[in-house]
Amino acid sequence: MTDTTSQSNLADKLLQRAAPGRAEFEDLVVVPIFAVIVALIVGALIMLATAVDIETIGRSYLALLQGSVGSMNAISETLTSAIPLVLAGLGLALGFRAGLFNIGAEGQIVVGGIAAVIVGFSFPNMPWIIHMPLALLAGAVAGGLYASIAGYLRAATGAHEVITTIMLNLSSYLLLSYMLGLEWMQRPGRSDPVSKSVLPSAELPRLLTDIDPNLRLHAGIFVMIAAVILVHWLLFKTRTGFEYRASGENPDAARYAGMHASAIIVFAMATAGALAGLAGANQVLGVLERATPGFSSGIGFDAISVALLGRSHPVGVLFAGLLFGALEAGGRQMQVDAGVSIDLISIIQALIIVFIAAPLLVRAIFPWGFKKPAGR
Amino acid sequence: MDVELRGITKRFGPVTANDNVNLTIRAGEVLGLLGENGAGKSTMMNILSGLYSPDEGEILIDGKRVDFEGPGDGIAAGIGMVHQHFMLVPVFTVAENVILGVEPTGMFDYLDLATARKQVRDINEKYGLQVNPDALIEDLPVGIQQRVEILKVLFRSAEVLILDEPTAVLTPQEVEDFFGIVKSLRDAGKAIVFITHKLHEILEISDRINVLRGGRITGEGDPKSMTENQLAEMMVGRPVSFDVDKGPFKPGETLLDVKNLMVLNENDETAVENVSFHVRSGEVVGIAGVQGNGQSELIEALTGLAHAAGGKIDFLGRDITNVSVRERHRMGMAHVPEDRHKSGMISNFTIYENMVLNTYYEDRFSSGPAIKWPDVLKTAAQYAVDFDVRTPSVYLKAGNLSGGNQQKMVVARELERETKLVIASQPTRGLDVGSIEYIHSRLMGARDEGDGVIIVSSELDEIMALSDRVLVMYDGKIVAEFDATAGPLDKNAIGLAMAGVTA
Missing domain, CATH: 3.40.50.300 (P-loop containing nucleotide triphosphate hydrolases)
Incomplete structure (x- = not known):
């Protein structure tokens, strides 16, 4: 009797979670924050080196701050830019967790966007409660199918997904150019490649037009939040997520455990593609209201950075996407106010990734920010 | 060369990995170091090779106190470690692996492979290692790869060789050959530390045995007069049964x-x-x-x-x-x-x-x-x-x-x-x-x-x-x-x- 109670006490003790380690905190919070700071400093040095005077540098960073969080409009712009980054970033993060280095978010965004636009302009007289979700769904399905081509090739032939997704990206651009020239797709009366406009019933409604008609924030933000929650649930609470993570961490162990490697690769790619496709649908239904050449504007590549910066964790991706959205929105303001090219923002984004990827470098620059490594 | 560890204590946060350990390593002798996983063997050897510095205590080489600042200092002082996991470049030859990091070079950084191969061959002959210096590592069986690791430390003129669980990866025949090499190294005057948790091996090869448990030396002895049961008890801290308890054999369908x-x-x-x-x-x-x-x-x-x-x-x-x-x-x-x-x-x-x-x-x-x-x-x-x-x-x-x-x-x-x-x-x-x-x-x-x-x-x-x-x-x-x-x-x-x- 006493033996069983002491046994169950022992089991209870094992259920206690160790306090989150300092190392974990440093890894997840301190390194990214310092990385952003260093990237901004190096960005300033680059401006200095290109003969921008100190006053302008100060003005441009002020503009960056104002343009990203300084006003209602700035916040609205930040969030609007963040939505597709987070959605596509979630897809990529999911792929990374499953051990798939999917470079193809860009192509999946394009294909998803095309599908959403087609559904968006094709069904007049459909009530919005059906039409809008249908257009979103079309984007997700198209993105998912497009990504699963790469997944299938990997599973069936071993073709590496980095290569196939890059090729699919290129194909998607050409597909877009081609389709925008088709008679039933092109806007009547236009000779340049622009699609018909999305019908109002399929648009993601703008949320803040009551305050100011210029605020662009749209209902896609709810899609984004739902996606963060859904991906978190999928990855960490479900059998599917367990299988994704297991085969990402150790494919041999996953096989030993009776998981189906090929099925996991195809499904994980499809899920990732569906999220990227949703990002594309979000752009055409919420921001542009039509498809134009290059409407994806490199979001799929920025999303790779977002997923890496967010450590392939849904919540991390959310924060990383917000940061990148803020940099983008602020960058535009910076260009207007200080005349510094928005390309500098790309440099700063790239530097952030460099520093995130090299935590030792960040530790070396800010030795006082970190606990001494154990050992010596 | 004799090495003495005196009162070595090493803590990692709240964990005391080594607690006031004293150990003597003598030239021409195989010291068997026995202990369970996590008993502190590796920590002690990492201190000896300079990877960790002890919190307390000192290391004496031939009676003189030395302070190791980093991992290079151990081998510079003549203490070489052969790790359980090999650190070899598979696509390099034996000779190339052996000289890696201490390459003999001529004018304009010319890599003098001929000299290297000759030196490797000399060491080979001296200790009966029988390794072809021109063979590629990836073509060699595990047992030979281990000898390359030994060659590496000998090439760096080690007088003390620490062998960390060397037999874990070997087949019974390879173990036999390996023991032959250990004996020839000992007879040539090297000091050997043989780390293992296999009892019969330590009894067979060691001249002296130290047992480590919970970071402390819990036993010391002469392999000639000790039995496996005594050693196991020292190592685990309670009597260990080697006979497996089995019920009667009742095969079914x-x-x-x-x-x-x-x-x-x-x-x-x-x-x-x-x-x-x-x-x-x-x-x-x-x-x-x-x-x-x-x-x-x-x-x-x-x-x-x-x-x-x-x-x-x-x-x-x-x-x-x-x-x-x-x-x-x-x-x-x-x-x-x-x-x-x-x-x-x-x-x-x-x-x-x-x-x-x-x-x-x-x-x-x-x-x-x-x-x-x-x-x-x-x-x-x-x-x-x-x-x-x-x-x-x-x-x-x-x-x-x-x-x-x-x-x-x-x-x-x-x-x-x-x-x-x-x-x-x-x-x-x-x-x-x-x-x-x-x-x-x-x-x-x-x-x-x-x-x-x-x-x-x-x-x-x-x-x-x-x-x-x-x-x-x-x-x-x-x-x-x-x-x-x-x-x-x-x-x-x-x-x-x-x-x-x-x-």
Whole structure:
């Protein structure tokens, strides 16, 4: 009797979670924050080196701050830019967790966007409660199918997904150019490649037009939040997520455990593609209201950075996407106010990734920010 | 060269890895250092090689105090370490690997390979290592690769050689050769520290033995007058039984029936050829053989990880030749894989996730698409208690456990369910005495409850201690069968069959 109670006490003790380690905190919070700071400093040095005077540098960073969080409009712009980054970033993060280095978010965004636009302009007289979700769904399905081509090739032939997704990206651009020239797709009366406009019933409604008609924030933000929650649930609470993570961490162990490697690769790619496709649908239904050449504007590549910066964790991706959205929105303001090219923002984004990827470098620059490594 | 450690203490946070350790290493002597995993052997040797600096105490070389600042200082002072995991460049030749980092160079940084090869050959001859300096590492068997590691430290003029569990990766024949080399090094005046947890080896090779437990030296002795039991007790801290407790042999119906099984390896060569055998309920079938004679492929085919190229496997009366891994598992087949790091567990997952690695989909852990994590946690904690997995929490990453505890975790996962047939491949490789004893008793428990058990091991002693019936595999075929229930097993005969000598 006493033996069983002491046994169950022992089991209870094992259920206690160790306090989150300092190392974990440093890894997840301190390194990214310092990385952003260093990237901004190096960005300033680059401006200095290109003969921008100190006053302008100060003005441009002020503009960056104002343009990203300084006003209602700035916040609205930040969030609007963040939505597709987070959605596509979630897809990529999911792929990374499953051990798939999917470079193809860009192509999946394009294909998803095309599908959403087609559904968006094709069904007049459909009530919005059906039409809008249908257009979103079309984007997700198209993105998912497009990504699963790469997944299938990997599973069936071993073709590496980095290569196939890059090729699919290129194909998607050409597909877009081609389709925008088709008679039933092109806007009547236009000779340049622009699609018909999305019908109002399929648009993601703008949320803040009551305050100011210029605020662009749209209902896609709810899609984004739902996606963060859904991906978190999928990855960490479900059998599917367990299988994704297991085969990402150790494919041999996953096989030993009776998981189906090929099925996991195809499904994980499809899920990732569906999220990227949703990002594309979000752009055409919420921001542009039509498809134009290059409407994806490199979001799929920025999303790779977002997923890496967010450590392939849904919540991390959310924060990383917000940061990148803020940099983008602020960058535009910076260009207007200080005349510094928005390309500098790309440099700063790239530097952030460099520093995130090299935590030792960040530790070396800010030795006082970190606990001494154990050992010596 | 003599080395003395005086009052060495090393702490990692709250953990005291070494507690006031005194140790003397003498030239021309083999010092056996015995201890369980986590007893502090590695910490001590890392202090000796300069990787860690001690919190207290001092190191004296030939009576003079030295302070090591970094990992290069140990070897500079003549203390060389041969690690358990080799650090060799596979596509380089032996000579290139040996000189890596201390390359003899001429004018304009010209790499003087000719001199290097000559020096390597000289060392070779002096100690009877017999390694071809021009061979590529990737073409060499593990036993020879280890000699290259020894060459590396000798090339750097080490007088003290620390050998960290050197025999863990060797076959019995290779161990024999290896001991010859150790003896010739000793006779040439080198000081050798031989770290292991294998008792018979330490008795065979050492001139003096120190036993480490919980960071302290708990025993010291002369191998000539000590027995394995005494050593084991010093090491574990309680009497250890080497005899496995077994119930009476009561074989039941046939569970597994393998007929004319053919399996190909990765290169499409025949790895298992025409193998037939059966396993009955309540019976332990041991599969002996030198590694690489088809045992791995046989187990993969039995568990569904590899396709059978021919033949038939019946399990519980059903033809499972083409049945999936999961279905076999569900039918009651448990599999402790030979390499837990490669396939048995996921180091980056928590203990509780690893505890359900292949059962997460069952109704007790899942409802609909979701995994019932609270139930998983509770069960995992109970498994950990039942199987004596020593950890502060099941939230810990499995990679942070010691090897023995990792293996106990894997065994717990496989045995804590309704099993009919337990397939255990190298179930105790690299483990300490305490863990071995525990895992053996659990496997025997499964047998006594009526499971069929297959044990594959390259340790003949393990096979002999556990099996009711022994099959010997050689070159993909079962070449001999021995019945342990009829009378004591003839170790010599099994050994000969393993070497391919047919009676």
